[in-house]
Structure formats: C-alpha cells, structure tokens
Amino acid sequence: xxxxxxxxxxxxxxxxxxxxxxxxxxxxxxxxxxxxxxxxxxxxxxxxxxxxxxxxxxxxxxxxxxxxxxxxxxxxxxxxxxxxxxxxxxxxxxxxxxxxxxxxxxxxxxxxxxxxxxxxxxxxxxxxxxxxxxxxxxxxxxxxxxxxxxxxxxxxxxxxxxxxxxxxxxxxxxxxxxxxxxxxxxxxxxxxxxxxxxxxxxxxxxxxxxxxxxxxxxxxxxxxxxxxxxxxxxxxxxxxxxxxxxxxxxxxxxxxxxxxxxxxxxxxxxxxxxxxxxxxxxxxxxxxxxxxxxxxxxxxxxxxxxxxxxxxxxxxxxxxxxxxxxxxxxxxxxxxxxxxxxxxxxxxxxxxxxxxxxxxxxxx
Numbered sequence: 001x002x003x004x005x006x007x008x009x010x011x012x013x014x015x016x017x018x019x020x021x022x023x024x025x026x027x028x029x030x031x032x033x034x035x036x037x038x039x040x041x042x043x044x045x046x047x048x049x050x051x052x053x054x055x056x057x058x059x060x061x062x063x064x065x066x067x068x069x070x071x072x073x074x075x076x077x078x079x080x081x082x083x084x085x086x087x088x089x090x091x092x093x094x095x096x097x098x099x100x101x102x103x104x105x106x107x108x109x110x111x112x113x114x115x116x117x118x119x120x121x122x123x124x125x126x127x128x129x130x131x132x133x134x135x136x137x138x139x140x141x142x143x144x145x146x147x148x149x150x151x152x153x154x155x156x157x158x159x160x161x162x163x164x165x166x167x168x169x170x171x172x173x174x175x176x177x178x179x180x181x182x183x184x185x186x187x188x189x190x191x192x193x194x195x196x197x198x199x200x201x202x203x204x205x206x207x208x209x210x211x212x213x214x215x216x217x218x219x220x221x222x223x224x225x226x227x228x229x230x231x232x233x234x235x236x237x238x239x240x241x242x243x244x245x246x247x248x249x250x251x252x253x254x255x256x257x258x259x260x261x262x263x264x265x266x267x268x269x270x271x272x273x274x275x276x277x278x279x280x281x282x283x284x285x286x287x288x289x290x291x292x293x294x295x296x297x298x299x300x301x302x303x304x305x306x307x308x309x310x311x312x313x314x315x316x317x318x319x320x321x322x323x324x325x326x327x328x329x330x331x332x333x334x335x336x337x338x339x340x341x342x343x344x345x346x347x348x349x350x351x352x353x354x355x356x357x358x359x360x361x362x363x364x
Contacts, residue, residue, distance in 0.1 A: 025085055027067030031058045032079040034252050037352050038342035039223030044074035055218030055355030062086070076337040078246020181227035182234055189326060192319045196287075196302045196312065199319035206347065213351035216358075222348055229339050232329055236338025247336045247343045257344050264346040267293055271317035279310035286313070290320040292327065 029041075029050055037052040049064035050071050062085070072080040191198040205228070209221040222229065236242030250256055277283045287304070289297045304312040329341030342348055 025067050027082040028062050028065040028085045029060045029071050030081050030083045031060060034077060034079045036077055036343055036348060037219050038076060038348060039219060040074050040076055040339050041071035041080060044070045053218060055213060056352055056359055076247055076340045077252040077343045178224050181225055182230035185227035185231050196315045196319060197307060199315040202318050202322045209347045209351050213354040218355055219351050228329060229342055232333045232341060233338045236333040242333050242338045243335055245336045247340045252343045257349050260344050261346045261349045268321060274317060275310055275314040278313040285309040287316065289316055289323060292324050
C-alpha cells in the first residue's frame with residue numbers, strides 16, 4: 001500500500017477554515033441519507049459530536065462539532081462531508097442537531113423522510129452520548145466574555161498545530177475488554193484449521209447482533225463488539241494495509257446492499273438444506289470448505305471422529321460462510337477504507353433495517 005494513505009487514527013486535519021481556532025467554527029459535519037450507521041465516525045470523533053446510537057443513521061450535534069473532519073475521513077461509506085456551519089436558529093438562538101448533506105449533494109438530507117429520527121428525534125440521546133467535558137462552540141460560534149466554555153476553547157487553540165487541530169485524548173483513552181475482540185475473530189479463523197467444530201461459535205456473530213437490535217440495543221454490536229471490524233481497523237489502519245479511499249457509490253447503494261443480503265441469505269439457506277440432507281441420510285458428509293461460494297477446498301486434515309455427521313457438515317458450511325465474508329472484507333479493506341466491509345455487511349444491513357422499522361413504529 002502507498003505510504004501516503006492514512007488511517008482514521010492518523011488523520012489530524014483539517015487546517016484553515018476547518019481548524020479549531022477557539023474563536024469561530026466555520027465547518028460542521030453533515031451526514032447523507034446513505035449512512036449505514038456503522039458507528040466508525042463516532043469512534044473517530046474526539047469530542048463525541050456524532051453518534052449512530054439510533055442504529056439507522058448517524059446524527060451530528062452542531063453545538064459539539066468543531067469541524068475537524070475526522071469523522072469524514074474515517075467514514076467507510078464516504079457519506080460524511082464538511083459544510084459551512086449554519087446560522088443559529090432564531091427559535092432557540094443557537095445550533096441544533098443536524099445531519100443535512102452539503103449543498104449540491106445528490107443524497108437526500110438525513111433530517112427528512114424516514115431519517116428524521118436520526119437527527120431531531122435523537123437530540124436527547126446525543127446529549128447523553130457526549131462527554132460533559134467536551135467543549136462547545138456556543139450559540140453564536142464564539143465564546144462569550146467570561147463564559148465557562150472559554151477555557152476549553154483556549155485549550156483547543158493552544159494545542160492546535162499547523163497540520164490541524166489537536167484534541168484532548170481523554171475520550172476513549174482507556175481500553176475496554178470489548179476493544180480486544182479482534183483477537184477472538186483472529187483466533188476463530190485459526191482454530192477452524194485444526195478443529196472445524198469451533199465454527200459453531202460463529203453463530204454468536206449471527207444471533208447476538210439481531211437480538212440486540214430487536215430488543216433495543218440498536219447497532220451496538222457493530223459499534224462495540226464486532227471483532228471482525230476491529231481486525232479490519234487494525235490491519236487497514238494501524239498497519240496501513242488500506243488504500244484509504246471511500247467506498248464507491250455502487251457499493252453503498254441500496255440495491256447492492258440488499259441484493260447482497262438476499263444472495264447471502266440464499267446461500268445460507270442452501271447450507272442449512274445441505275445439513276438437513278446429511279442429517280436425513282440422503283447424502284454423506286463432505287469435508288470441504290467452500291470459499292467465495294465457488295472454490296471447494298479439501299479440509300481432510302481435521303478430525304470429526306465421534307461427532308454426528310450433520311453437526312460436522314454444518315460446521316464446514318458455516319466456516320465457509322465466515323471465511324468467505326472475511327476474505328471479502330479484506331479485499332474491500334485493501335481497496336478502500338479499513339472498515340468498508342461494514343458498508344455492505346449482511347448483518348449490518350439487517351440490524352439497520354430492524355432499527356428503522358422500530359423507529360417508524362415508535363413514531364406512530
């Protein structure tokens with residue numbers, strides 16, 4: 001990969017009009033309607049000004065956003081842009097939560113239609129998600145004399161460099177246990193080479209995201225607990241194995257995402273049918289891992305002695321699914337941004353749709 005490509009964690013931008021001056025913020029982040037709510041932007045933001053807590057779209061809190069551009073640089077779908085900061089609303093005398101795309105954008109504003117819940121409807125959740133220590137721009141983008149926000153603004157100003165703004169590192173400085181789940185993902189793929197029955201553990205990655213989305217957790221699995229996404233971030237970001245380009249429009253388009261989901265579920269159903277045939281005795285178990293639904297790789301070195309043939313068949317089929325999706329993720333990681341897999345991940349698409357349906361039902 002080119003040494004000039006930068007990972008989201010390495011982006012210390014945007015200078016000039018976007019830089020934090022402590023006096024006036026001229027740019028804010030804007031989220032287009034094609035947002036997949038993967039949560040990568042929220043992790044990149046040093047001030048907690050953007051959140052995908054609702055699970056259906058990210059939303060920006062304009063009184064927190066300082067226009068640094070890190071969320072835009074990290075977004076794997078490339079649907080975040082930096083736009084001129086809107087004038088304070090006459091009704092409240094200050095900024096409001098906004099996620100409207102830049103002028104001239106072909107994407108519809110996320111504040112309208114089915115995405116209204118991601119902006120105005122989630123203002124209260126934004127305030128809860130943002131650390132209270134985060135500096136604000138003030139109602140008129142300028143700290144008032146004697147304002148309590150002046151020290152925070154001055155601190156940001158004093159730490160800004162010529163390459164862009166510098167931010168306090170308190171947010172996310174401490175590691176949590178779930179930050180190391182990438183080890184579990186790497187271990188899962190490795191163990192499958194020695195004992196195929198470990199493939200059954202992959203059901204966790206299927207069931208937990210759906211259950212969390214159904215019972216009110218939104219896309220928290222994608223945001224916090226997806227070890228595979230963490231692995232892509234590590235390889236593509238810290239190890240610089242990613243080209244760093246945003247995903248192309250066709251990859252994040254609705255027809256491709258839902259088309260890929262339909263294809264993925266069809267192949268998953270075919271795997272279940274094959275398992276049923278082995279269970280019923282209609283066919284024998286084959287020790288084969290199918291990569292990319294096409295290439296059949298003999299897996300004869302693993303032992304399945306003492307295990308029901310149908311259980312072993314399911315393990316081979318499920319490991320094929322997990323290995324294939326990982327390979328696809330690695331390919332798009334290398335070609336685009338580290339977590340580009342999140343743009344079209346079938347589980348991400350399903351959980352986002354669940355969140356959208358729940359949000360619509362809640363507004364009725």
